[in-house]
Amino acid sequence: MFKNLIALGGLLLTLFSFPLLAQQTATPDDPAQTGQRMGRSRGMQQYQAGDPTTRAQRMTDQMTKQLGLDEATSKKVYDLTLARAQKVDAIQKGTDDNKTKSQALKANADDFKTKLKGILTPDQFTKFEAMRGRMGRGRGNGGPAGEKSDPGQE
Numbered sequence: 001m002f003k004n005l006i007a008l009g010g011l012l013l014t015l016f017s018f019p020l021l022a023q024q025t026a027t028p029d030d031p032a033q034t035g036q037r038m039g040r041s042r043g044m045q046q047y048q049a050g051d052p053t054t055r056a057q058r059m060t061d062q063m064t065k066q067l068g069l070d071e072a073t074s075k076k077v078y079d080l081t082l083a084r085a086q087k088v089d090a091i092q093k094g095t096d097d098n099k100t101k102s103q104a105l106k107a108n109a110d111d112f113k114t115k116l117k118g119i120l121t122p123d124q125f126t127k128f129e130a131m132r133g134r135m136g137r138g139r140g141n142g143g144p145a146g147e148k149s150d151p152g153q154e
Contacts, residue, residue, distance in 0.1 A: 052082060052085035052086045052088075052089055053082060053085075055081075055085045056078055056081040056082035056084075056085045057078065059081045060074060060077050060078040060081055062131075063077055063128065063131075064077070066127065066131055067120070067124045067127050067128060067131075068124075069120075069124070073119060073120070076119045077116070077119060077120075080112065080115055080116060080119065081112075084108060084109075084111075084112045087108045088105065088108060091104045091105055091108065092105075116128070
């Protein structure tokens with residue numbers, strides 16, 4: 001009886017230990033496994049974004065498709081978005097404090113919006129504002145004008 005109880009206990013211990021052996025160990029090269037993810041709540045991390053030309057091209061392609069831009073307008077929009085993306089990178093990589101960076105980013109965004117308004121037709125600009133509002137909600141921004149629901153976040 002006692003031997004059967006020990007054998008049963010050993011068998012159960014073995015069965016329950018197999019899932020523990022199947023767990024993967026974290027490697028220092030894999031940030032997904034070490035818990036180092038990019039995000040606002042992760043504290044001070046180095047700014048990492050895609051290449052400015054890639055970001056500008058992706059935004060221009062999306063705007064061309066959704067706003068029905070012609071080739072000449074699309075080129076102007078690309079040049080403007082590229083300049084904006086390069087300024088954003090320069091601001092983010094700077095040594096200023098977060099409040100100063102936030103103010104510089106807002107000024108850059110306002111400048112972009114003003115220049116874009118001069119390139120697009122009024123109808124296209126209205127569609128752009130609506131498109132921007134839809135995209136912004138996923139990042140914590142508010143309605144169609146892109147107002148932020150939490151003014152302390154950027």
